[in-house]
Amino acid sequence: MTNLSEQIIADLLLEYTGQELTDSRRWRIGSALSGLFRERGLDNVEQLVVLLSEQRDNVLAKETVDALLNNETYFFRDKPMFDQLENDVLPRIAKQNEKQKRISIWSAGCSTGQEALTLAMMFADQPMRWKGWTIDILATDVSNKAIKAARNARYTQFEIQRGLGVGQMLQHFEETSQGWQPDRAIRDMITFQQHNILEPMVRATRFDLVLCRNVLLYFCADTRRRAFDRLVEAMAPxxxxxxxxxxxxxxxxxxxxxxxxxxxxxxxxxAAEATEEQEGTNLAAAR
Structure with missing residues (x-):
């Protein structure tokens, strides 16, 4: 693989997603694109680059970018984080939103949907606590392939066992001939949409909670700042x-x-300043 071919592929990923394919990560180009090679009858990256230059549409470019993206995910990934949400964050949001009884959540970089389904299961596991509430989860990813898989919502035995116990599998999923399918009750909380985190989120309602995990790692400093700007624009104050x-x-x-x-x-x-001021007021009153 020539340095020029590597650079062309890296530039393509940067153009479509904002992600940097640094020198330390370029070793994975060949393995990541191996499936695309087989589909297209190609032997190497040089042939792919030639084909990319010859095609006027961007279908192959998008397929190439999709293949390069890291879609690693599983249910209840980093479970202590979800425990914090359940025990600390969601009760605070519920208190703030008691009048409208609505919680809006954005799973940014949702991959094939496990994170969003994890959130939905957390609410489904406490039906009495959330009775009468509207739970709105928007799950987005820059990868069209990942979003299609998330909408299809069929998980292999290997995928379903990553992060879920047998009881959770049987409670929230049904085994079908195409794989394990989540129950309608949790699927209805989620909307899957292709979206680049660097682009504005066009939406009337702002989010009470945003999960953006293991996405910013692949951005340079300037792009990371742009991503933070987009995140804060989309969030409730x-x-x-x-x-x-x-x-x-x-x-x-x-x-x-x-x-x-x-x-x-x-x-x-x-919000952080207001919280600290209120906590200081409460502490002074307690004294």
């Missing part, structure tokens, strides 16, 4: 942001501040 274990807003943006005593969670700057 008192909303919550959850990032992946290897990600942080610190040093990348002034739009968010780490939430106190809740690792991996962040608040819009104004």
């Amino acid at each position: 008192d909303g919550w942001l959850m990032l992946g274990a290897g990600e942080t807003s610190v040093g990348h943006t002034d739009a968010f501040i780490p939430a106190r005593k809740l690792p991996g969670l962040y608040r819009p700057f104004e």
Whole structure:
């Protein structure tokens, strides 16, 4: 594989997604594109680059980008984070939204849907607590292939067992000839949509909670700042942001501040300031 071919593929990924294919990650180009090679009857990246230059439509370009994206995911990934949501964050959001009884959540970079379904299962497991509430989960990904798989919602035995116990599988899923399918009750909470996090989110309602985990890792500093700007634009002023274990807003943006005593969670700057002021008032009153 020539350096020029590598660079052309890396530029293609950057153009469509904003993700950088750094030198340390370029080793995976051949293996990531192997399936596309078989489908297209190609032997190597050089042949793919030639074919890309000859085609006027962008179908092959999108297929190439889809193949390069890392769609690693599983149910209840990093479970302590979901425990924090259930025990700390969602009760606070519920208190704020008690009048309208509606919670809006955005799973940004949802891959094949497991994260969004995990969120839906958390609500379904407490039917009395959330009776009368509208739970609106928007799950997006830049990968068209991933979104198609999420909408299809058929999971293999291997996929269904990653993060779920037998009881959860039987409670929320049905085994079919095409794979394990989630129950209608949890599927109806979710809307899947192809979307690039760097583009504006056109939506009347802002999100109370945004999960954007293991997405920002692949952006350069400038692109990461753009992503944070888009995230805060889409969030309610008192909303919550959850990032992946290897990600942080610190040093990348002034739009968010780490939430106190809740690792991996962040608040819009104004919300964080208001919370600290209120906690200080409560502490003074207690004294």
